[in-house]
Amino acid sequence: MKLDFPNVGETIHHVVLDNGLTVYLLKKAGYEKTYATFTTKYGSIDRRFKTDDWIEVPDGIAHFLEHKMFEKEDGDVFQKFGQLGASANAFTSFTRTAYLFGATSNVEANLKTLIDFVQDPYFTEASVEKEKGIIGQEIQMYQDNAGWRLYFGLIEAMYEAHPVKIDIAGTIESISAITAADLYACHQAFYHPSNMTLFVVGNIDPDIVLEQISSNQAAKTFEPPVLTEREHVQEPRTVRLATRVIEMDVSVPKVMIGYKDTPRAGEDGMKQELAVELLMHALFDTTAPLYAELYAEGLIDDAFSFDYTSEESFAFAVLSMETPHVDAFVARITEVLERPLDIGNETLDRKKRMMKGQFLKALNSPEFIANQFSRYALTGGNMFDLPELLDAVTLEELYDTYDRLFKPDQRTVCVVKKP
Template sequence: MKKINYPVVEETLYQETLDNGLRVTLLPKPDFHKTYSLFTTEYGSIDNKFIPINQKEYCQVPDGIAHFLEHKMFEKEDGDVFHIFGKQGASANAYTSFTRTSYLFSTTDQVVQNLETLLDFVQEPYFTEETVEKEKGIIAQEIQMYQDDPNWRLFFGILNNLYPNHPLHVDIAGTVESIQEITAKDLYTCYETFYHPSNMNLFIVGNIEPNAIMKVIKDNQLKKEFEPSAPIKRDLPSGTEPGIIKESSLTMPISKPKAVLGIKGVTPLPTTEKEQLIYKTAASLLFQLLFGSTSQNQLSMYNEGLIDDSFSYEFNLERDFYFADISTDTKEPERFVKTIEDILLTAKTSPDVTDERLALLKKRLLGKHLQSLNSLEYIANQFSQLTFETVTLFDLTEIIAQIQLADIYQVVDTFFLAENFSHFFMYPEEVKE
């Protein structure tokens, strides 16, 4: 078991890749009563075209199947896994993103029993046509609920503009129509391909003894048989290919228009994992400089009544794509996106982008990061989201400190390109008398 010390944050990680390919990371926190575990597969909503294990031809599965599979994993022949966790004093959950699916529990008691339950239920699938059909109605209601959510529709509206030819624009849960096509056989095909231990990682943080917990994991895995590992072949269009829908809109029963400006990243990202994390951190700081609560831009837009408290911005960098979205509720949606465009295109000369403000925001970001390290949930989820193998969450302290204005300018030059901006508007429905 590899031991990695991080003296700056006073943390020690224990890592090992098991013989079956499962990557295990343990972070003991003896001062905590709680233990939090996250079992993740590198399989998300965009992975809908691939070569199944032991086959040679690509297959296309229905949209939403990764999320559907996540739901079905908790239902077994002898009952609901949530009930087992509850009896063992644990709280369990799961979630699916564009690129991964995670199963988790948190507990202050019976850590070993809950860990074995987590490993066993995720590694013992049980699907039947009857239970699959039953689940379709439940997930259809969930999809409809999100379709009625204006902010959810706004987000996927801009994604559809930015990625019209990429599965990223499809709702993670799929559509009511697409999930009707899912069969038990489809679920087993996806499970057997993507839930192999070599495509998964297990992260445990809390009041644990590393050697004892690692023995529990190894003993558990030795009881199970898996196919030999093989590289997974996905068929995905490049997330950095040029080509967007410049503008679109829809109407919904809302009281005030909504607007979002999206930016699609098309410039190839740096090749090393550390450089990618530097780029991601610099982009985050850049958006705080331009649009954060202490920026002149946000204050000016707020005073002009162009934005309200709904104003938000977000930068995402994932497996093979990166994008940003800036949105608000506003009575002047067209003027809002024009103002945002002007700010982005003049970012290098903005009075908000200075060495002095960058230094202040770096201190704030570092303080927030160090404070977040007191949250087991934050640590586990950040480790799961960082697909990097040579850098970790604990390297972020050093990376924040080394960000310079030159790194900020690099993001401006490679990301803020007018041809990759897109607008999506949502207008109130007209009241019919």
């Protein structure tokens, strides 16, 4: 199936194979690098799920599994990619795990390597025990990182029951309980082709690449999917804690103000994400009148940032600053966001043009396309619909978004400062 997107000048080749694997192929003529991502809808929040019975696994296991997938009986997969001239990597987020490579040659061999190693797990108790020490050091490194502690401290204060509040890597204690059997159980549940998306972008012949992928999958035997249900927790609309202070040896205090939002999925989630991003740009980017005010007052500088995270089961907005004037910064931001909104169509249209320009510029990056397209595809959205959805956001929707999101009982403040 060809999906044409004339608004961005792209054509996606899309197919769902007999085993359930979703494949997207995008030809970018003239590009030297080919980039591929093999992504499963499985992240750190999937700590309790049902196959025959309900299974609860240790925190951090999705990230642990990602690490262990690269180690095989015949050696390290990174070395194999290196021999083929490719740069490989992987990451685990709250909601997905992605394996990827970029290469300018040996694309067929690299693609086969990517697919095969992700679909062929190999774990031993000895190798699992060894990995615990490696990941334990990584966890400790993050615990010594003030920015990481600030971010997860905010989320922990914001959420009462949702597992998003748990560090993606888990804790040294939680990973100590992981066994090879646990890893195999999670791979069986979440790495079935029907739960995965393969995206390849570059100067490729889609028909040839699709034939390679189809032949690869047809030569393998897969058991029927065993995952029947994921845990869905009831999360209050309000935050768990209004404030949280973390003491660390930092030269300048760091502060985050978070606003908990109501999540939406698919196209509705994309629309909500765009509305919040438009709103935050209109209020806080460097061209906004408020930015100039706060800058003149000495409350913000180039360290100021804002962001919005949106997934199927959680969503939140964040404003961040490194400042010795934490109380003044928090007071000023919260005071501003408790005023009635005052934005007109001229500002909205200007921010739409800016965001659309940023999006179109990003389409020059195969890495951006593969990662972001896969992210939206796993939740029923299509990244190439973003320009049209952006155009459709109305001023009324912006005002509704403002009234819904920036409420005092949905606000958490987290600070990292010296004892």
